[in-house]
Structure formats: structure tokens, C-alpha cells
């Protein structure tokens with residue numbers, strides 16, 4: 151029987167888990183609430199139980215486990231250093247070792263967006279690509295960089311924080327302490343905040359109809375629909391986000407000359423309305439490197455990037471050890 155690997159995506163509200171083979175064929179998958187308020191020990195116990203349930207259903211224990219975590223982790227030791235969005239921040243929690251003891255197999259940890267990058271590299275658009283960058287456009291903007299087939303981690307696993315490159319010198323204050331980071335200009339909240347403003351200003355009648363006047367229901371996808379339906383001010387807001395994103399992409403392109411740029415996350419759900427504008431702006435801005443063959447695509451593995459990346463992490467680390 152072919153070995154199976156468990157991939158876990160630890161989020162602030164949800165834990166997703168998949169059991170798959172080394173080619174990314176999923177045989178079992180499930181999600182559960184993180185219940186992060188209960189603290190690291192209880193959360194790790196829930197994760198271990200979820201993996202055990204899937205293994206029982208598949209009739210095969212996992213050969214190894216990979217897990218993406220939303221923050222900083224010591225990749226070699228599996229010790230979580232800092233999860234900014236979880237209660238207690240999980241400072242210096244030996245999560246890898248504890249899970250390994252509960253499950254009786256090796257456990258490998260990595261930052262969640264670097265893990266998603268690995269998912270796209272192994273099982274998505276990156277399958278035959280040497281050098282690529284992944285932008286996760288969600289509540290924040292995360293990223294990952296692959297150079298010559300290798301995920302670039304750096305000594306702290308922190309390489310690839312593409313959302314925290316400066317785009318506007320005196321722009322909005324970012325959670326990281328800098329001003330004008332890409333994240334402050336092109337994340338989901340940055341875009342929908344502009345949608346809320348336009349709605350309240352009476353400048354987005356179609357958007358107003360779509361969300362029935364409820365500003366709390368505005369999403370990037372609905373803004374795209376409103377823009378396509380005649381809300382010019384909303385289209386202008388999307389065009390501006392595309393321009394900021396294109397600057398971020400262009401910076402990466404001249405730094406690493408990738409074959410592929412992949413967008414994931416809620417903002418990317420706007421599809422070609424966003425992507426075509428980014429493609430055009432990148433072509434316009436990058437002149438030192440030929441961009442005719444550069445592909446800028448929506449993630450192929452989509453919302454499974456996290457769990458599939460964790461499966462790839464487990465499979466690759468097992469093969470290497």
C-alpha cells in the first residue's frame with residue numbers, strides 16, 4: 151500500500167486536514183473548529199484527534215504529518231515562535247514534538263502561506279515550474295517564493311513576506327509597524343473598506359443593491375460584480391488595487407525573474423477583472439526582463455493549497471530524511 155501523508159492547515163477559526171498520497175490524491179479530508187480560546191494544548195489535542203479519525207477512516211496511519219501555522223515557526227525544531235492572531239500567541243510551543251508524540255510519526259511545521267506556496271508548487275500551476283512567487287490576498291497579504299524548484303525559507307522561515315514590501319512611502323500604518331505596505335493597500339479589508347465608503351457616499355448603487363444596503367456584507371467578489379454591472383467608482387477602486395498589486399509583482403519579477411506568479415485568497419476571487427489589469431500593469435512596469443512568457447494566474451489548488459502544501463511538506467521531508 152502506498153504511504154499516506156496528513157496535511158494540516160491551522161487557522162484562527164478552522165483546522166483543515168487531509169490525508170493524501172505523495173501525488174496529492176486526497177483519500178480523506180475534514181475540518182473542525184480551532185477553538186483557539188482553549189489554548190495550545192487543547193488545540194493540539196483536537197488536531198491529533200482529527201488526524202486519527204481520518205487515518206481510521208482510511209485504514210492506514212499517516213507516514214508523516216505536515217502542518218501550516220499562521221505565524222512564525224522554527225522549521226528545524228518544529229517549535230512555534232509567534233502566532234499573532236491566536237490567543238496567548240503560542241510563544242515557544244513545541245507543537246511539532248507534541249503532535250509527533252500523540253500521533254507516533256514525524257511532524258513538520260511551516261508558516262501557512264509558505265505551505266500554500268508549496269501546495270501550488272507541488273500540485274498546482276507550479277508543477278513544471280522552477281521559479282515562482284505566490285501572493286495570498288486575504289485578510290492580510292502573505293507570500294512565498296520558490297527559486298529553482300526550492301521554497302526559499304531563510305534562517306527563520308520568514309522569507310517571502312510579500313505583503314510587507316513598501317508601496318507608498320507615507321501610506322497607511324501597517325500592523326507590522328511600517329507605512330504603506332502592500333497589505334494596507336490591496337488586502338481584502340483594504341478593498342472592502344473602500345467599497346463601504348463608496349456605498350455610504352451613494353457612489354455605488356449596484357453594490358448597494360447587491361448587499362441590500364448592508365455594508366457588512368461587502369466582499370471583493372461582490373465589488374467585482376458591481377463593477378462589471380456599471381458601478382464606475384467601484385471599478386476605479388479595483389483598478390487602483392490592481393495597480394498596487396502590479397507594483398508588488400513587478401518588484402518581485404525584477405528580483406527573481408519568475409516564470410509564474412500565482413494569486414490566492416478572497417481578493418483573487420475577482421478573477422480576470424483583477425488579473426488582466428495586473429498583467430497589463432506588470433508588462434508596462436517591467437522593461438529590463440522579458441515578460442511575454444510570464445504567467446500570472448489564479449491558484450489552481452485554491453482553498454486546498456494549505457492542506458495540500460502540508461501534505462507536500464510531509465512527503466518531501468520524509469523522502470529527505
Ligand SMILES: [Zn+2]
Nearest residue numbers: 314324326331
Ligand atoms: Zn507591513
